Amino acid sequence: MRPSILSLCLVAALAAAGCSRDATAPADTATKEAAVAAADQKAVAEVDEYSYSEPAKVRINDLALELKVDFDKKELAGSATYTLDWTDPKATQLILDTRDITIEKVVGERADGKWDDLKFALADKDKVLGSKLTIETPQRNPRIRVTYHTSPDASGLQWLTPEMTQGKKTPFMFSQSQQIHARSWVPLQDTPQVRFTYTAHVTSPQDAMVLMSADNDPKAARDGDYTFKMPQKIPSYLLAIAAGDLTFQPISDRAGVWAEPGMVKKATDEFADTDKMMQTAERLYGPYRWERYDILVLPPSFPYGGMENPRLTFATPTVIVGDKSLVSLVAHELAHSWSGNLVTFSTPKDGWLNEGFTSYVENRIVEDLYGKEAADMEKVISRNELAAEYKEIDPKLQVLALRPGTLADPDGASSSTVYTKGAWFLQFLEERYGRDVFDPFLKEYFNHFAFQSIPTTKFIEYAKANLLDKHPGKVTEAELDEWIYQPGVPASAPKTLSPRFDAVDAARKAWLDNGTLPAADATAKWSTQEWVHFIDGMPEKLSSEQLAALDKAYHFTGTPNGEIAQRWYPLAVRSGYGQANTAAAEFISRVGRRKLIMPTYAELVKTPDGLKLAETTFAKARPGYHPITTASVEETIAKAKQAATGPAPAK
CATH class of the missing domain: 2.60.40.1730 (tricorn interacting facor f3 domain)
Structure with missing residues (x-):
């Protein structure tokens, strides 16, 4: 499944070089904890806590x-x-x-x-x-x-x-x-x-x-x-x-x-x-x-x-x-024909076996057909989102193989961990072993476990036997376990840079510094990814005059591109740019894709007037929303209303 080609987070201009390891324990402690975690995981690897069924019988x-x-x-x-x-x-x-x-x-x-x-x-x-x-x-x-x-x-x-x-x-x-x-x-x-x-x-x-x-x-x-x-x-x-x-x-x-x-x-x-x-x-x-x-x-x-x-x-x-510009979605869903549909996670706790592998394969397809620069831009965007998410979410959700009881509802897993950290881990293995070794390994992995459902522990056993042991000195078991069982992103994570994004960063800085918009002949060639990066790197808020200038030049308000809309409208709402409210409400009424509309709802409910607009819009849009989307919007509005009124008095 692909929740979003470019996920929901509205990200500040974070370094493309990788994510912080602030949440990760010191190396010696991490190694011990990883060993304990691995043993615990193996003991419960085949228990699916989200099903009443008894397939062993x-x-x-x-x-x-x-x-x-x-x-x-x-x-x-x-x-x-x-x-x-x-x-x-x-x-x-x-x-x-x-x-x-x-x-x-x-x-x-x-x-x-x-x-x-x-x-x-x-x-x-x-x-x-x-x-x-x-x-x-x-x-x-x-x-x-x-x-x-x-x-x-x-x-x-x-x-x-x-x-x-x-x-x-x-x-x-x-x-x-x-x-x-x-x-x-x-x-x-x-x-x-x-x-x-x-x-x-x-x-x-x-x-x-x-x-x-x-x-x-x-x-x-x-x-x-x-x-x-x-x-x-x-x-x-x-x-x-x-x-x-x-x-x-x-x-x-x-x-x-x-x-x-x-x-x-x-x-x-x-x-x-x-x-x-x-x-x-x-x-x-x-x-x-x-x-x-x-x-x-x-x-x-x-x-x-x-x-x-x-x-x-x-x-x-x-x-x-x-x-x-957004057909990497097709590459992603097609990639599932190998990772997910052919070789499947045995419980939702092991979601990275589906989505992390698929995101990695997707990126390889994009690179092959559209070039390394296109693939790298996708990597940078997703890793910036991961870094932003890791500033907020519980470290327990930052591990690839979740421990039992960590997640009450499997729909609530950290998508950035499952998709992006999972794919990043496989790129780490690819770079350590080289594609001449890693590609045949992955091909044989899909063949070996074809039409089977496996836990993370099975992958670890297979990787140790067919990568670590056959090619000693490249990756240690401690590194393998750190990626899978520890929160955050290891310092060993490979870095990805994008020259095209460097140019976008320079254009954004010039505008913020002196109001000079990028040259029209340059922006005319920008892809969706470059526009996304341009908006993502903006300050938390802009003045109405700045937003009006961007709107006049690029017509962001009313854009038919959902990836741009899911970033522009939250920025406009945060900044008090009321001129975009009507178009924002129309967008979240017309589209039911959670990753595109939830950032706007999340910003609207932070103010009394915005909360009213969110409620009015939701009432209109609700008949056309999927039950999964409806539940997400209901929860966002309910939490905002509770925060506004305060906790109920004790009896």
């Missing part, structure tokens, strides 16, 4: 779905049939994860092929984990079927009215299963430790095209009756579905774009390099094993930048800006 091998898409009721209704592997001879229960699902009936298949009713119990709902579904299985049935329907408020589904789509004629529905939202639309062992194949038969209104993270046929007739097959085993968070007014346009014989009719050509032009990206990744890391790679462009309410659903990446339209 029984596992789902195959899932067969029969579903009906009902836009009027905003529900999916039907059944899920599980083919089971009973690994514990004493087990007589199947425990599944659910959230806000109504269970209507449970039956189990007998040895003679007939089906019997099974007793089941749905526990009270936990705010994060949902409700445990316990099915009594005294006969240890080889197949069990659960008939159910979802809630209109399912956290993993969004239902859009026609007015919320580009075409304004047909309703739209899409899923977002990661991290643990699949359980809100299918009762499942909702843990990445369990991988399964699946088939699905889905019915819908005839004017809705249905797609899934499976074998979508570009030539399929839109008739309201669809069948799907996913022959490769996937974890539950990669289960995906979408339905709406969708049409297809090919990029190559194995890649293409699905989107609303008014968006499909624009998106196909923007993502034209997709097959070239596939070829680069295959050359570096081995064959693409998922047959097709298509991209579904969702409405602007999609809460993330992208989601790596196998064969069908879900993508935000906010990266389609006309110049391919």
Whole structure:
């Protein structure tokens, strides 16, 4: 998953040379603590605290779905049939994860092929984990079927009215299963430790095209009756579905774009390099094993930048800006076809195994296709964001492999740690060993653990055996453990500089010093990344006159580029530049991508007038937000209101 091409933080002009290690313990203490942490982690490596399921006793091998898409009721209704592997001879229960699902009936298949009713119990709902579904299985049935329907408020589904789509004629529905939202639309062992194949038969209104993270046929007739097959085993968070007014346009014989009719050509032009990206990744890391790679462009309410659903990446339209400057999102989601989808973390505590590896591979693809300077600019931006985040967040969240109990909700992990520190660690290994060694190592790592879910400890064992031991004297075990188990960024982190950003820094300084704007012929050639760096390096606040001058020259207010908007509007709000308020409110109403809109909400709620504008805007925008985005905005506004009124008096 890509929460943002360029993350949410509005960063001051931080040194591109790397992050501080202020939070890191002295070397000798760190080494001892790392050893203890590693031992602790190994003991609990296979425990997924975010799932009720018991995969050590029984596992789902195959899932067969029969579903009906009902836009009027905003529900999916039907059944899920599980083919089971009973690994514990004493087990007589199947425990599944659910959230806000109504269970209507449970039956189990007998040895003679007939089906019997099974007793089941749905526990009270936990705010994060949902409700445990316990099915009594005294006969240890080889197949069990659960008939159910979802809630209109399912956290993993969004239902859009026609007015919320580009075409304004047909309703739209899409899923977002990661991290643990699949359980809100299918009762499942909702843990990445369990991988399964699946088939699905889905019915819908005839004017809705249905797609899934499976074998979508570009030539399929839109008739309201669809069948799907996913022959490769996937974890539950990669289960995906979408339905709406969708049409297809090919990029190559194995890649293409699905989107609303008014968006499909624009998106196909923007993502034209997709097959070239596939070829680069295959050359570096081995064959693409998922047959097709298509991209579904969702409405602007999609809460993330992208989601790596196998064969069908879900993508935000906010990266389609006309110049391919933000297509690293496609490189990122495609990279997941190796790191994440092929080799998967076994628990959300090990999220860096998915996102850190993917961010590293993404950067290698960008470098190969668009040049080292483009790749380096991406690195500098993400590392500046990491440095800014590390000034604020708990050191416990700055480690790659989280300890149990650190994170109450897996959606709340530090994205900068998981993505940027993880990728930085792999660049550290690359530079120590050289690409002639590290590239074959990574290629074989993907091959060795293909279609498996592993904890961090497995990676460490593999790295020690195939890097450290085979090439002694390059990296010590203490350095390996420091990167993985200690907060902050080690002093050994490789540095990245960007000459193009140096020029941006000089232009910004000249303007701040004497009011001289950069030459128009220079800024006309700036990429999105350079504009982002230009704004990121501004002081915390500017005068209204300064902001008006920038606005007059560059038209930041009202910009169609979300990466610029997510930086400009918070700066304008902080600085009291009310001229941007209307455009800021329109932007956060129209876009539901959390990383783009939350910085503006966060600044608005800091003043009484801003809080009122935030509440008014949220009330208007809420019907078009995904439940994940809604929860983030609600929490931000609630905290601001509580801070304004003070704590409740003691009784």
